[in-house]
Amino acid sequence: MTSGRRMLIGQFARCCRLPVSTLRYYDSIALLRPTSVDPANGYRYYTEDQLPAAVTIAHLRDIGSDPDTIASVLAGGERAATALTAERTRLTGEIAERTRALNQLGSVPVRPSWAGHEPVATTLAGELAPVHEFTADLADLTGVITRSAAMLRTHLRRAGVDALGWGALLPLDLAATVNGAVFAHPDRSAEHWEREGLSAVRLPHGPGWTVEHRGGYTELPFSYALVLSAIETRGAVPRAPVIEYYGSRGAACTRITVPVRSPTVAGRAPDSLSSPRAVR
Numbered sequence: 160m161t162s163g164r165r166m167l168i169g170q171f172a173r174c175c176r177l178p179v180s181t182l183r184y185y186d187s188i189a190l191l192r193p194t195s196v197d198p199a200n201g202y203r204y205y206t207e208d209q210l211p212a213a214v215t216i217a218h219l220r221d222i223g224s225d226p227d228t229i230a231s232v233l234a235g236g237e238r239a240a241t242a243l244t245a246e247r248t249r250l251t252g253e254i255a256e257r258t259r260a261l262n263q264l265g266s267v268p269v270r271p272s273w274a275g276h277e278p279v280a281t282t283l284a285g286e287l288a289p290v291h292e293f294t295a296d297l298a299d300l301t302g303v304i305t306r307s308a309a310m311l312r313t314h315l316r317r318a319g320v321d322a323l324g325w326g327a328l329l330p331l332d333l334a335a336t337v338n339g340a341v342f343a344h345p346d347r348s349a350e351h352w353e354r355e356g357l358s359a360v361r362l363p364h365g366p367g368w369t370v371e372h373r374g375g376y377t378e379l380p381f382s383y384a385l386v387l388s389a390i391e392t393r394g395a396v397p398r399a400p401v402i403e404y405y406g407s408r409g410a411a412c413t414r415i416t417v418p419v420r421s422p423t424v425a426g427r428a429p430d431s432l433s434s435p436r437a438v439r
Contacts, residue, residue, distance in 0.1 A: 164207045168193065171205035175213040182213070188226050190216055190233070222250065263377065276382055278370040278389035283402075283418060285364025288342040289315065289357040290328070295337045301376055307341040314357055320345045324404065328360070331399035331417075339400070363400065369416040379403075382415050395419040 172179045185191040186203070191212055193203035212233055219229045224246055231242035291311040295303035304327050315322055322343040329339045340360065368390050372382035390397050402416040 165194070165204050166207065168203040168205065171209070171213075174207075175210050175217070177213060177217055181217075185213070185216060190226060190229055219246075222246070276370055276372065276385050278368050278386040281367050281369045281416060283362065283364045283367050283416065286344075286362055287359050288362055289345060290340040290342045290360045292338075292340045292358065295339070297333060297335050297337055300337055304339075304341055308343075311341055311343055311357075315343060315345060318357075326402055326404035328362070328400040328402060331397055331401055363398075363402065363416075363418040365418060365420075366395075367416050367418040368395075369414055372413045372415055376413070379413065379415070382413075386415055386417055390417060390419055 166174070168179055168182055172182055182191065182203075182205075186193060191209065194206050194209070195204045196202065197204070215233060216229055219232060224232075228242050228246060232239045289311065291307045291314075293303050293307045308325050311325075312322060322345060324344040325341065326344075327339055327341050330337060342360065342362065368386050370382050370386040370389075372379055374381070387397060396419060397417045398420050399418075401418070402414075404414040404416065
């Protein structure tokens, strides 16, 4: 074949092993335009030297590259190198996420085990605690809680304070975006950590129900179901925020506590996470 030979769209599609509809799509998004279009009949013409671009586009689409990235690769030079580096980073992240999901398959609970899970009534003291607020995508909630606890630990250490335990304040009803806070039980009173300008919140106080969860984090819904069922069967009303208390580092369980109010005040709007105040 002679380089640069003109071909109708059907001939070109056959050579590059793509459907005609795909080439028309490439044209519509300006990734691969025909070299000419017959004004009389609208026939699209391509040339043989466009084959490498067509193959490159098909390959990048197969790995999920978006049109802007593909256009950058086709442009060549530094722009192409930058785009390809970004794609490697994207794919590496996706591989890591898929690997994590694959590893979790082995721990998916086929049926819950209730052994050792017995909700009990409790009274919440409503103590003052330093907090680090966060907003997280639900899918990344566990990671955000972990990172927020690390940030709070750093601030406390600067104040010369250790944490006796850690927990999180979470909404009663979760949404795609979660607003919450990580809190610490410091080993010293507020005057020892106020110089760091840490935000603080009064933890929930009054009656509540709690359950010790001894399974993995992904199995928490089973324990939530238990404690919420216990609340419902006693005619109480759960209120926010709920508390997940992780105890000291290395603790083997998570304690879930749901504050409640009596049915006589059930018409009130649900409580929410109190606005933190700076400790001065």
